[in-house]
Amino acid sequence: MSTSYDEDWELQDELKDLRTQNERQLNYIRELETNPTLRRFDPQPSTTVKSDGSTASYYELPADCKELQDLISYKNMNAQMGEIFRETYRYGQASHSDLERGVRKILFYANAELKRLLKTEE
Numbered sequence: 826m827s828t829s830y831d832e833d834w835e836l837q838d839e840l841k842d843l844r845t846q847n848e849r850q851l852n853y854i855r856e857l858e859t860n861p862t863l864r865r866f867d868p869q870p871s872t873t874v875k876s877d878g879s880t881a882s883y884y885e886l887p888a889d890c891k892e893l894q895d896l897i898s899y900k901n902m903n904a905q906m907g908e909i910f911r912e913t914y915r916y917g918q919a920s921h922s923d924l925e926r927g928v929r930k931i932l933f934y935a936n937a938e939l940k941r942l943l944k945t946e947e
Contacts, residue, residue: 835920838920839921846894849892849894903941905937908934912927
C-alpha cells in the first residue's frame with residue numbers, strides 16, 4: 826500500500842502531536858507524584874454555582890493551568906470529554922484535520938460519552 830507524500834507528512838504531523846500530548850501527560854503525572862498539593866481535583870463539585878448570566882466562577886482558570894492538558898486534568902475529564910475539548914479548541918487549526926473531520930470527531934466522542942452515561946444509568 827503506497828501513500829502520497831502529503832499523506833506521509835500528515836501522518837508524521839499527527840504522530841508528532843500525539844507524542845507531544847503523551848509527553849505532557851507523563852510530565853503532569855510525574856508532577857502529581859512529587860507534588861501532593863496538586864491532587865485536589867474533584868470531578869463533581871459538591872455544590873453547583875448559580876450564574877447571573879454575565880459570568881461565573883467556573884469560567885475562571887486555575888492559576889496553575891497553562892495548557893489544555895492542565896485543564897483536562899483539573900476538571901478530571903474522561904477520555905471522551907478530553908478529546909472533545911481538544912478538538913474544539915484546535916478546530917480548523919490542525920493541518921491533519923479539516924473542519925468536517927473535526928466535527929465528526931467531536932460527534933463521535935460525544936456519542937461515545939452519551940452511550941457511556943446511558944449505560945451507567947441503567
